[in-house]
Amino acid sequence: ERLKMTFDARAEKSTNMMSARLLRLMATKRTNLCVAGDLRSSAAVLRLADAVGPYICVFKTHVDALDDFSGQFGPQLCEIAKTHNFLIMEDRKFGDIGNTVSLQYGAGNFSVAAWADLVTVHALPGPGIIDGLVSCLETHRAHLKDRACFIVAEMSCKDALTTASYRSEAMKLAETRVDFVAGVVSQSASGIPSPGLIQLTPGVRAGVNGTPQSDSDGLGQQYNSPRHVVLERGADVAVVGRGVTEAPDSAEAAKFYRDLLWEAYLERVSE
Numbered sequence: 001e002r003l004k005m006t007f008d009a010r011a012e013k014s015t016n017m018m019s020a021r022l023l024r025l026m027a028t029k030r031t032n033l034c035v036a037g038d039l040r041s042s043a044a045v046l047r048l049a050d051a052v053g054p055y056i057c058v059f060k061t062h063v064d065a066l067d068d069f070s071g072q073f074g075p076q077l078c079e080i081a082k083t084h085n086f087l088i089m090e091d092r093k094f095g096d097i098g099n100t101v102s103l104q105y106g107a108g109n110f111s112v113a114a115w116a117d118l119v120t121v122h123a124l125p126g127p128g129i130i131d132g133l134v135s136c137l138e139t140h141r142a143h144l145k146d147r148a149c150f151i152v153a154e155m156s157c158k159d160a161l162t163t164a165s166y167r168s169e170a171m172k173l174a175e176t177r178v179d180f181v182a183g184v185v186s187q188s189a190s191g192i193p194s195p196g197l198i199q200l201t202p203g204v205r206a207g208v209n210g211t212p213q214s215d216s217d218g219l220g221q222q223y224n225s226p227r228h229v230v231l232e233r234g235a236d237v238a239v240v241g242r243g244v245t246e247a248p249d250s251a252e253a254a255k256f257y258r259d260l261l262w263e264a265y266l267e268r269v270s271e
């Protein structure tokens with residue numbers, strides 16, 4: 001069964017090169033933590049990536065929320081990723097027709113395809129959105145082999161419209177396009193069709209130093225503990241944003257989350 005398999009064993013089963021690469025990275029580096037670097041300045045995001053780098057498998061960005069994005073951001077983040085061995089995910093949540101996402105992915109101010117190993121994609125437009133992203137890479141003849149996406153199948157926020165049937169259609173889309181789909185963003189493992197697909201789960205926060213676990217942020221976000229998302233909800237990679245960025249010491253916090261998440265993973269695959 002998928003959830004009982006080790007990341008290494010699942011890498012063997014993976015038909016997508018980037019999901020195999022990420023699963024192996026997680027197994028080697030012994031981390032299933034993704035930090036969401038949702039800060040306002042490029043320097044602060046780069047500083048954070050460098051500080052948490054040793055403890056993460058993926059660093060997730062929202063570059064359209066930066067006050068001062070410049071063309072140097074991507075290459076600088078890639079350098080830090082190389083130093084600490086993690087992948088970069090731009091959480092763009094593409095959601096338009098193929099032609100438009102192709103433009104948004106490869107061009108514009110952000111040139112996401114040039115520096116982000118992974119991107120997120122809404123399932124809403126159907127298979128055409130995957131075609132759009134792939135055609136962008138083909139046009140530029142670059143990165144066809146070292147890029148992939150995660151399909152947002154289910155959202156963490158209260159009253160999200162990602163119903164059970166939407167979720168199951170999104171899983172089908174992931175399965176039919178494993179050429180470019182490395183995984184799904186989801187709150188549970190049900191219906192994930194293949195052991196090679198990676199479940200990325202946001203909405204994770206723990207009580208640190210005796211402070212109580214908060215279960216929401218006042219704007220609809222819903223939090224679960226690291227242990228709960230890995231053991232009860234099937235998270236392979238858990239996303240922690242403010243749990244790390246609002247902590248007094250982000251490296252310390254990342255280490256704390258890494259330890260809890262990895263311990264839960266070991267418990268899940270043991271026996």
Ligand code: BMP
Binds near residue numbers: 185242
């Ligand atoms: P935080 O841990 O601070 O709540 O941040 C969660 C991060 O995960 C944010 O970057 C958000 O955009 C992202 N996210 C989410 O919270 N829920 C989803 O369903 C999908 C997401 O990408």
